[in-house]
Amino acid sequence: MKIVIDARFTRTEQHDGISRYGASLIAATAKLADVTMLINDDRQLKLLPDVPHVKISSPLSPRELFVAREINKLNADVVVCPMQTMGSWGRKYGLVLTLHDLIYYEHPAPPGFLPAPVRVLWRLYHKAFWPQRLLLNRADVVATISKTTEALIKKHKLTRRPVKIISNAPQPGAIARDPEDSPEKTLLYMGSFMEYKNVETLIKGMAGLAEYSLHLLSRITPERRSQLETLVPAGAKVIFHNGVSEEEYNSLLRTCTALVTLSHAEGYGLPLVEAMALGTPVVVSDTDIFREVGGEAAAYVPADSPQDFAAAVHELEAPGVWSDRSRAGVERAAAFSWADSARQLLDVAEGIVQDRALDAASKTKR
Missing domain, CATH: 3.40.50.2000 (Glycogen Phosphorylase B;)
Structure with a gap:
């Protein structure tokens, strides 16, 4: 099974939350499966693991509507995006879109790093739930990182697709400080x-x-x-x-x-x-x-x-x-680990591959 993970939301200097989530998930999953990552800027590579990559258009480009044309060439079984905005028109692969939270429906101010036209669209997008439903229903599975967000997705009926948790986690290898030491004020x-x-x-x-x-x-x-x-x-x-x-x-x-x-x-x-x-x-x-x-x-x-x-x-x-x-x-x-998150992703991917195979077999019989 070939998995492609979208790393185009990786920052170029220092991780933010989405950037770190994607990079960490790629690193952990690549230890268990055949993973290729998507980038749009070579500078992103310094914050990403040493995993095969393909450079394509930016996720903020108008070309994003038709990005599946580029991704179809990779013959992926499943593509995983750490956001919910990836274009899917004409895709020939299983697709996992990720919704981390619903913060911006209650607090609609957009992140400042986004281009001005995108910030305007951001505010309009978060005035109603129906655009979110259109995005999420294009996936085979919707992923999220917590039970709290999973419950909110169900409460607001944001998708007809299965919702699965692929959780966040701290960086591996952390060595805890001595609990008997006196902390600084x-x-x-x-x-x-x-x-x-x-x-x-x-x-x-x-x-x-x-x-x-x-x-x-x-x-x-x-x-x-x-x-x-x-x-x-x-x-x-x-x-x-x-x-x-x-x-x-x-x-x-x-x-x-x-x-x-x-x-x-x-x-x-x-x-x-x-x-x-x-x-x-x-x-x-x-x-x-x-x-x-x-x-x-x-x-x-x-x-x-x-x-x-x-x-x-x-x-x-x-x-x-x-x-x-x-x-x-x-x-x-210790209850959270990227190894567990990678296994969660693989379980989701395997389920998508099986469902798509059954669907293809059913269509062939007809």
């Missing part, structure tokens, strides 16, 4: 600064955490930074890093008190699992998806309460609490 936030991420409440909560510093790690526009800087309480320590390397991120995770996020919505929350895998406790907003990912290991607080956020951080100072949370996080993170 630092708090880390890793994520974008879009409004639904609710970074404002984290910053306001620092009024009750004078002995701690809050490190905002991701890249940020000057305009957004200026907006957030006006919210920093007097005497609070809030540090804008405007991007960190993987090495810097892991180093900070290994020394901080906790990773924190009060996001109103997420498709998964990969930074939680990355932190827990290293034995770093997490303090997060009380949402269905964070409950699914964090289990009993995380500390949950109301998303819009700076006071409850500060209290949850102070709770980690009680004797034995930080160590217990560190151990619980490592145990919880």
